[in-house]
Amino acid sequence: MTRRSTRVAKRQDAPPPAPTVPKIPPAQVLPRLAALQTATAAELKEQWRVLFGKEPPPFNRPYLVSRLAYRMQELAYGGLKPGTRARLEALGEQLDGGNVVLRRVRADSRPLPGTRLLREYDGVQHVVTVRADDFEYEGRPYQSLSAIARHITGTRWNGWVFFGLRQPGTSA
Known part of the structure; x- marks a missing residue:
């Protein structure tokens, strides 16, 4: 009768352990x-x-x-209490309505309401005002920067790239 090893082999593809963060007195x-x-x-x-x-x-x-x-x-x-964290998560769910696309967009990637985006195109300066839920251009509301870029150029553009908020080929 042979003995089996009770050792568990370490997986090669296991992620490295998370770094330890120091406690601050x-x-x-x-x-x-x-x-x-x-x-x-x-x-x-x-x-x-x-x-x-x-x-x-x-x-x-x-x-x-x-x-x-x-x-x-x-x-x-110490950080937020679990109850506070859960309440914030619930409020976030109410704000995005369970929309997975909205949830993927980082909150800090969107300019703050009141921010003015300037873009010169074909010798004309275009000004867009960021609002809480949309964007304003020429006194009209638009749901996306891409719609404004299309209005200005007549062609399809990624609005974030058109207004210089993101480099071409990068994701949100």
Whole structure:
């Protein structure tokens, strides 16, 4: 009779373990928040890697500082309670109506309401105002930037690319 090994072979395609994120002592929060204001971009990005365990997004300095400040406080004092998180999820469901396409679009990828998008095309400057649920161009509401780009050019365009909010060939 032969003995079988009880060892389980490690799968080759298993994802690497998630990086461990350090706990921040509450006494260090205020000095670290103050240090964010004078940190270089490289230092902010390095802190992002340490505190989030992933590469920083390509956003501006104020965004990185605000998210890092929140993350430091979250690690020191704790995050949202499960009940609060569930309530926010439910509110999100109400806002997007269960629409999978809307859910895929990152909330921070859309410009804030009131933002004015400028685009010169054929020597004419075109101005679009971002509103809460749509876009305004020449006093008329449009559901998408692509519809406005089509109106301006007469051809089909990706509106995000036409207005310079995204590079051609990238996804939302």
